[in-house]
Amino acid sequence: MQLERRQAIIVLDYGSQVSRLITRRIRECYVYSELVPASTTLAELQAKDHLDIKGFILSGGPSSVYDEDAPSCDPAILHSGLPVLGICYGMQLMAQQLGGHVELKHGTREYGPATIEVVADAEQDYATYRIFEGLKPSPEQTTHLDRPAQHTPLRLPVWMSHGDSVDRLPEGFKVLATTESNPVAVIAHPKGMIGFQFHPEVTHTPQGKELIKNFLFRVCGCEASWTPEKVIDETVERIRQQVGKERILCALSGGVDSAVAALLVHKAIGDQLTCMFVDTGCMREGEGEQVAETFRNHLHIPLVAIDAEERFLGKLAGVTDPERKRKIIGEEFIRVFEEEAVKLATEQGKISFLAQGTLYPDVIESTSHDTANTAKRIKTHHNVGGLPEEMVFKLVEPLRMLFKDEVREIGLELGLPEEWVWRHPFPGPGLAIRVIGDITKEKLDILRKADKIVIDEIRRAGVYRELGQAFAVLTPIQSVGVMGDGRTYGNLVAVRAVTTGDFMTADWARLSPELLARISNRLVNEVHEINRVVYDITSKPPATIEWE
Incomplete structure (x- = not known):
C-alpha cells in the first residue's frame, strides 16, 4: 500500500536553543513539520517521497551572517517559489542571500521584551501578506484621540534576542513593522517570503502561535490534517x-x-x-x-x-x-x-x-x-x-x-x-541516573521511598497534572544533623519539579512553601537515612531536567 504524502513545513536549524520549539508549535497546529540540518538542500528534501512540502522556516542561531563560516541556505530553497519564514538569524540570512545587507548596530540591539508596531502604509497590504490577519492589539494599546480607532497602528508585544540587524532590504521586500529601536522588525515580499526579527515560537511572544498559524494557513495554504x-x-x-x-x-x-x-x-x-x-x-x-x-x-x-x-x-x-x-x-x-x-x-x-x-x-x-x-x-x-x-x-x-x-x-x-x-515521564535508565555517583541497592531503596513521598504529596496537593515532571534525587553529599537531641550524619536529597510542554525547555515549578515543607518533613521523618532536603530552582536551559 502506498502511503499518502503528508503536507509538511520544513524547519532548517541554524543552531538556536529553541529551534525545536518551532517544529513543536507547527505540530500543535496539526501540521506536520520536520527539523533538518541547515545544510540540507532542496533536492534532498524533494527526494523524500512522503513529504508534500508547503513552505520553509529558517530558525534563529548564534552566528552572524557576515562571519566567514556562517551557515547558509541552499539558494534553491529561497528561489523555489514556496513560502519562506525567516526568524531572527533566519530573517537576516534570507535578506543577505537575496541581496540585502546585515550589520551590527549597537543602537538596534534588542534582548528581551519589545513591542513591534505595524507601519502605517503596511496596513493596506494585509490582504497581500496576511501575516497579521486576525491578531489583537496589545492590551495596553490605546486609541489616539486625533484619529479613528481603525487607523491606530497594530502594536504587539514580542520577544527579541539579536545584535545584528537588516539595514538594507533585498529587492521587492518592504518593512511591515518596526520597534522603538529597530526600523526593520518585520519584512515581507509579496511572493510569501517573510522575516521576523523576533521569536514567535517562544511563549514570551503572546500571539506568536497566531503568527505561526497565519504563516501555515494563510500564506502556505496548509490544512490541519496532522491529527x-x-x-x-x-x-x-x-x-x-x-x-x-x-x-x-x-x-x-x-x-x-x-x-x-x-x-x-x-x-x-x-x-x-x-x-x-x-x-x-x-x-x-x-x-x-x-x-x-x-x-x-x-x-x-x-x-x-x-x-x-x-x-x-x-x-x-x-x-x-x-x-x-x-x-x-x-x-x-x-x-x-x-x-x-x-x-x-x-x-x-x-x-x-x-x-x-x-x-x-x-x-x-x-x-x-x-x-x-x-x-x-x-x-x-x-x-x-x-x-x-x-x-x-x-x-x-x-x-x-x-x-x-x-x-x-x-x-x-x-x-x-x-x-x-498523564504519568510523569520516567527515564529509561530509571533511578540509576537519579542516584548521583555509584549505585547500590541500598541507595536505590532510599531513593524509592523518597520518590514515592514526593509524588504522594504532590498528588495530595492537586498539582500533579500541572507539573511536567517531579522526582527526588539522592546526592552523594552527607551532612550533619540533629534528631532527638542526637547528632546524625545523613544523606542530602534534592527535590526537582518542573513545568514544561515539550521537555525541550522547562522552568522550575513554584511549589508552595507549605507543600515543600510537608515533603521535607515526611522525607526526614520517614526515611531515616535522610536528614537534609533541598529544592532545585534551575530552569532548562541551563540545566537539564534530570540531574544526570
Whole structure:
C-alpha cells in the first residue's frame, strides 16, 4: 500500500536553543513539520517521497551572517517559489542571500521584551501578506484621540534576542513593522517570503502561535490534517509494511511513551507482538505491578516480566559517570531482550524486531548530526545513543518523530487509561541516573521511598497534572544533623519539579512553601537515612531536567 504524502513545513536549524520549539508549535497546529540540518538542500528534501512540502522556516542561531563560516541556505530553497519564514538569524540570512545587507548596530540591539508596531502604509497590504490577519492589539494599546480607532497602528508585544540587524532590504521586500529601536522588525515580499526579527515560537511572544498559524494557513495554504487519528492510521500502516508477518518484542518501561508504542504495534500486528517489562532494580516503587495490571488485565496484551535486578546492578557497580550508566543500561537491555527472544521463539519463527518508545526530543538530545548539524549532543538516551553498535534486532520506533504532547493525545485516542497517559515521564535508565555517583541497592531503596513521598504529596496537593515532571534525587553529599537531641550524619536529597510542554525547555515549578515543607518533613521523618532536603530552582536551559 502506498502511503499518502503528508503536507509538511520544513524547519532548517541554524543552531538556536529553541529551534525545536518551532517544529513543536507547527505540530500543535496539526501540521506536520520536520527539523533538518541547515545544510540540507532542496533536492534532498524533494527526494523524500512522503513529504508534500508547503513552505520553509529558517530558525534563529548564534552566528552572524557576515562571519566567514556562517551557515547558509541552499539558494534553491529561497528561489523555489514556496513560502519562506525567516526568524531572527533566519530573517537576516534570507535578506543577505537575496541581496540585502546585515550589520551590527549597537543602537538596534534588542534582548528581551519589545513591542513591534505595524507601519502605517503596511496596513493596506494585509490582504497581500496576511501575516497579521486576525491578531489583537496589545492590551495596553490605546486609541489616539486625533484619529479613528481603525487607523491606530497594530502594536504587539514580542520577544527579541539579536545584535545584528537588516539595514538594507533585498529587492521587492518592504518593512511591515518596526520597534522603538529597530526600523526593520518585520519584512515581507509579496511572493510569501517573510522575516521576523523576533521569536514567535517562544511563549514570551503572546500571539506568536497566531503568527505561526497565519504563516501555515494563510500564506502556505496548509490544512490541519496532522491529527491523532491521521498519525495513528499512518503509523500503523508503516509498522505493517516494516514488520510484515514477523514477530516483535516491545520494551515497556512503565511510562506513557513505551505504552503508546506498544498499543500502536498491537493495533498494527496483533498477536505478533509480545511486550516485555525488565525490572532492572532501578524502577520506582510498584512499577512492575502497575505495568502488569494495565497490560494484562486492562489492555489484554501479552506481557513477559523479567527480574534482572542482580544482573543490572552487577554491571553498574562502581560506575559513577552518567554517560557510562546510560550506555551500560542501554546495552544490557538489548542483551536481555536478545536472550529472551531466543526463549520465546517457537514454530512461528524467531523474533526479529524490537519496538521501543523513542521520542523526537530523545533523538535530538542524543545526537549532533541526526537532525541538525548545528546542534550539540546534550546527553545520551539509553534507547538512542546508548544502544550497542551490534545487535540482532531491527528497531521499530513508531514515536521517533513525535513530541510528548502528541504521544499523549494518541494514547488517549487508543484507549490508554488517563492515569497512565498523564504519568510523569520516567527515564529509561530509571533511578540509576537519579542516584548521583555509584549505585547500590541500598541507595536505590532510599531513593524509592523518597520518590514515592514526593509524588504522594504532590498528588495530595492537586498539582500533579500541572507539573511536567517531579522526582527526588539522592546526592552523594552527607551532612550533619540533629534528631532527638542526637547528632546524625545523613544523606542530602534534592527535590526537582518542573513545568514544561515539550521537555525541550522547562522552568522550575513554584511549589508552595507549605507543600515543600510537608515533603521535607515526611522525607526526614520517614526515611531515616535522610536528614537534609533541598529544592532545585534551575530552569532548562541551563540545566537539564534530570540531574544526570
